[in-house]
Amino acid sequence: MIPDFQSIMLPLLEFIGKNDEVSMKLLKESMIKHFNISKEEQEEKTPNGKQLIYYNRIAWAASYLKMAGLIYYPQRGIYKISDQGKNVLKKPPEKINIAFLKQFECFSQNRNPGKNKKLEIDDTEQENSEKTPDELFELSYTQIINNLKVQLKQKINDCSPYFFEQIVLDLLLKMGYGGSETDSGELTQKSSDEGIDGIIKEDKLGLDKIYIQAKKWENTVGRPEIQKFAGALQGKRAKKGVFITTSDFSKDAYEFVKNLDAAVILIDGEKLAQYMVENELGISLKQSFKIYSIDNDYFEE
Numbered sequence: 001m002i003p004d005f006q007s008i009m010l011p012l013l014e015f016i017g018k019n020d021e022v023s024m025k026l027l028k029e030s031m032i033k034h035f036n037i038s039k040e041e042q043e044e045k046t047p048n049g050k051q052l053i054y055y056n057r058i059a060w061a062a063s064y065l066k067m068a069g070l071i072y073y074p075q076r077g078i079y080k081i082s083d084q085g086k087n088v089l090k091k092p093p094e095k096i097n098i099a100f101l102k103q104f105e106c107f108s109q110n111r112n113p114g115k116n117k118k119l120e121i122d123d124t125e126q127e128n129s130e131k132t133p134d135e136l137f138e139l140s141y142t143q144i145i146n147n148l149k150v151q152l153k154q155k156i157n158d159c160s161p162y163f164f165e166q167i168v169l170d171l172l173l174k175m176g177y178g179g180s181e182t183d184s185g186e187l188t189q190k191s192s193d194e195g196i197d198g199i200i201k202e203d204k205l206g207l208d209k210i211y212i213q214a215k216k217w218e219n220t221v222g223r224p225e226i227q228k229f230a231g232a233l234q235g236k237r238a239k240k241g242v243f244i245t246t247s248d249f250s251k252d253a254y255e256f257v258k259n260l261d262a263a264v265i266l267i268d269g270e271k272l273a274q275y276m277v278e279n280e281l282g283i284s285l286k287q288s289f290k291i292y293s294i295d296n297d298y299f300e301e
Helices: 005-017 024-035 053-067 083-090 105-111 133-158 161-174 223-235 251-257 269-278
Strands: 078-081 185-187 198-201 209-215 240-245 263-267
Touching: 005 024, 005 053, 005 078, 005 083, 024 053, 053 105, 053 133, 078 083, 133 269, 161 198, 161 209, 161 240, 161 269, 209 223, 223 240, 223 251, 223 263, 240 269, 251 263, 263 269
Parallel strands: 209 240, 240 263
Antiparallel strands: 185 198, 198 209
């Protein structure tokens, strides 16, 4: 199990204290060995999939120790224990955590340099958390997105079948299919759709087309419906098709499309909501945050 970042603080300080100077590479290797972090655990990532969890926690543990003045960076990527850090290790506590670090005046100053009470960090929850600030932020963001997708699916279920077809067409155009032409996509007439709900031209002349079937269903879409769609594509001599539903697809449906001559993509309700969020369809920006990190290359002399 990957330790939380507060549990890493004391072993990390002890390891740095045993060495004159320590590189981040050596620090990572020592913590992996100390906590017996497995190969599989070393590959686990934070919610957004961009950072390795174990590395993120080691980096935050080092950052908090530096804020408390227990370690410092003599140069980029190098860690060294301070005199204050050495004093801590003379009578080491059972555990170093945020509550322990609060005794050092520089810790509070570094966390809240402006001394603005309105902006002062309330870390009561953070003290008891096993997750780093990065992880907490990403988890909160993931929860917001998941809730947004639930609301999107509810809105889609409340709309008419015809408007659902328009949503599907708008989404594929937003995703870049059909290019920038205003007439790249169209809905078919109900009286003559022949199992096709919409068509998107992939090039300006319309030489290559994507045929769309949109099913606003509550029940699982099975193989028979996909077979009908495949037959409609064959009737059009089409090579590409997209079948989108508000529900989901059966296992047989997924197996069936694997053996078709035409390329048929199945998009269920969950993927539909995800694509709408990613392409900002049916949603508007409420608030935007920028997360920064130090540009070490700028400070290279």
